[in-house]
Amino acid sequence: MTTDGGRGADSPASADRPLRIAMLGCGVVGSEVVRLLGIHTDELAARVGTPLEIAGIAVRDPGRVRGAAVDRELLTTDADALIARNDVDIVIEVVGGIEPARTWLLSALRSGKSVVSANKALLATHGSTLHDAAAAAGVDLYYEAAVAGAIPLLRPLRESLAGDRIRRVLGIVNGTTNYILTRMDETGASFAEALAEAGELGYAEADPSADIDGFDAAAKAAIIAQLAFHTPVTIDDVYREGIGAVTAADIASARELGCTIKALVIAERAGDRPGISLRVHPAMIPRSHPLAGVREAFNAVFVEAEAAGQLMFYGRGAGGAPTASAVLGDVVAVARNRVAGRQGPGESAYAALPILPMGPTVTSYHLQLDVTDKAGVLAAVAGAFARHDVSIRSVRQDGRGDDASLVLVTHPAADAALSATVEDLRVLDGVRAVSGVVRVEGVES
Numbered sequence: 001m002t003t004d005g006g007r008g009a010d011s012p013a014s015a016d017r018p019l020r021i022a023m024l025g026c027g028v029v030g031s032e033v034v035r036l037l038g039i040h041t042d043e044l045a046a047r048v049g050t051p052l053e054i055a056g057i058a059v060r061d062p063g064r065v066r067g068a069a070v071d072r073e074l075l076t077t078d079a080d081a082l083i084a085r086n087d088v089d090i091v092i093e094v095v096g097g098i099e100p101a102r103t104w105l106l107s108a109l110r111s112g113k114s115v116v117s118a119n120k121a122l123l124a125t126h127g128s129t130l131h132d133a134a135a136a137a138g139v140d141l142y143y144e145a146a147v148a149g150a151i152p153l154l155r156p157l158r159e160s161l162a163g164d165r166i167r168r169v170l171g172i173v174n175g176t177t178n179y180i181l182t183r184m185d186e187t188g189a190s191f192a193e194a195l196a197e198a199g200e201l202g203y204a205e206a207d208p209s210a211d212i213d214g215f216d217a218a219a220k221a222a223i224i225a226q227l228a229f230h231t232p233v234t235i236d237d238v239y240r241e242g243i244g245a246v247t248a249a250d251i252a253s254a255r256e257l258g259c260t261i262k263a264l265v266i267a268e269r270a271g272d273r274p275g276i277s278l279r280v281h282p283a284m285i286p287r288s289h290p291l292a293g294v295r296e297a298f299n300a301v302f303v304e305a306e307a308a309g310q311l312m313f314y315g316r317g318a319g320g321a322p323t324a325s326a327v328l329g330d331v332v333a334v335a336r337n338r339v340a341g342r343q344g345p346g347e348s349a350y351a352a353l354p355i356l357p358m359g360p361t362v363t364s365y366h367l368q369l370d371v372t373d374k375a376g377v378l379a380a381v382a383g384a385f386a387r388h389d390v391s392i393r394s395v396r397q398d399g400r401g402d403d404a405s406l407v408l409v410t411h412p413a414a415d416a417a418l419s420a421t422v423e424d425l426r427v428l429d430g431v432r433a434v435s436g437v438v439r440v441e442g443v444e445s
């Protein structure tokens with residue numbers, strides 16, 4: 001095999017020398033990648049057909065204490081020089097963020113290296129540019145670890161389901177927010193306590209607002225939708241709400257209704273016209289729903305395809321070792337491709353379906369009203385719903401002296417009609433406060 005840095009998949013590697021890996025970043029995920037590469041060296045060599053060796057690891061601070069598996073001799077602060085080395089075949093990126101990761105990966109791909117990344121923010125923002133660079137150089141760009149951690153999801157979407165037509169993807173794809181909601185529900189932990197625990201366990205992003213405010217889930221939704229619907233999608237196409245507004249009272253109200261609150265991603269074809277809707281937001285789901293039992297940093301994704309029917313993918317969505325498993329699966333795949341002189345499937349975006357706005361998307365709402373307990377208030381509240389053609393599924397009233405609390409759940413309606421109803425209720429005479437506005441999913445209409 002040549003060590004020419006410009007070699008792509010049309011110049012097959014032979015199995016007569018090791019494939020050499022440059023790793024960028026060595027934090028929670030990177031240090032586990034190094035550990036597992038060390039433990040499984042012989043087996044991985046047998047699976048690929050040639051040994052895998054680490055050529056170098058680019059880090060920001062070489063003095064930082066890392067796991068015993070990380071050979072300090074391999075550390076460098078010069079990522080550009082490491083990527084440019086002629087004896088590097090594969091670049092693993094576990095740094096995160098847009099820059100300098102984007103520039104590094106473009107230069108790796110352009111110089112004929114195959115790339116494995118765990119970086120959903122980057123793939124959901126510049127995925128097409130990176131795919132174009134990979135296609136032009138005849139090399140692979142794989143990123144299974146970027147979505148739902150250890151769970152094989154992207155390869156099934158990209159390969160196993162390539163002969164089917166996917167209608168809907170629904171799931172939990174952020175471990176940190178699922179951990180927080182689980183702890184708030186099960187142990188009564190505060191939001192701040194649960195977030196601190198998720199950080200200590202290595203689940204949270206470097207800036208946890210990426211998790212809390214839904215950016216991480218929106219990036220994953222974009223990557224899923226691009227693969228599921230063969231359509232170019234970026235993070236900006238995804239309607240996004242985080243879990244920052246979910247209160248202990250909302251969780252208690254959900255429990256009284258036999259529900260729990262989960263942060264969901266929903267990507268689906270529009271029922272009546274070409275187009276897809278993409279959203280991430282907290283939602284109440286019945287405790288009997290299979291997603292309700294997905295606890296802590298586990299993720300689960302339902303895929304509904306025309307011929308296959310419903311499929312469920314479940315497993316650890318975050319954490320060093322689970323994520324490293326997905327990274328190494330991709331490393332083996334791209335290494336096998338290099339040995340065989342071939343290239344895996346690239347981007348498929350031929351369908352170019354329009355992305356639909358949130359307004360016409362059909363959802364249901366749960367909401368709680370503090371009202372004055374006097375004649376006519378309930379009728380006025382019902383009138384606000386009727387004005388927007390929103391039908392009420394259930395209402396529960398509890399008296400509180402001169403006041404009453406109404407807990408309402410609507411039937412499905414256009415999201416714009418539901419939010420306009422809430423705005424009307426906020427200024428309605430006799431309504432003191434509107435709270436607990438949470439969408440409801442997974443209930444038969």
Ligand SMILES: NC(=O)c1ccc[n+]([C@@H]2O[C@H](COP(=O)([O-])OP(=O)(O)OC[C@H]3O[C@@H](n4cnc5c(N)ncnc54)[C@H](O)[C@@H]3O)[C@@H](O)[C@H]2O)c1
Binds near residue numbers: 097203
């Ligand atoms: N932790 C998880 O559970 C998990 C799961 C799936 C995907 N990911 C993704 O994996 C990537 C890494 O996550 P992590 O949890 O290991 O993060 P981390 O913060 O633990 O590690 C990131 C590493 O990159 C290094 N780094 C940052 N900027 C650098 C620079 N300019 N030059 C050299 N090194 C630099 C940091 O020093 C650190 O060692 C992110 O894209 C993240 O979204 C993480």
Ligand SMILES: N[C@@H](CCO)C(=O)O
Binds near residue numbers: 147148149174177
């Ligand atoms: N911060 C992410 C890591 C896994 O992508 C999460 O909590 O899901």
Ligand code: NA
Binds near residue numbers: 144146147148149152
């Ligand atoms: Na995955």
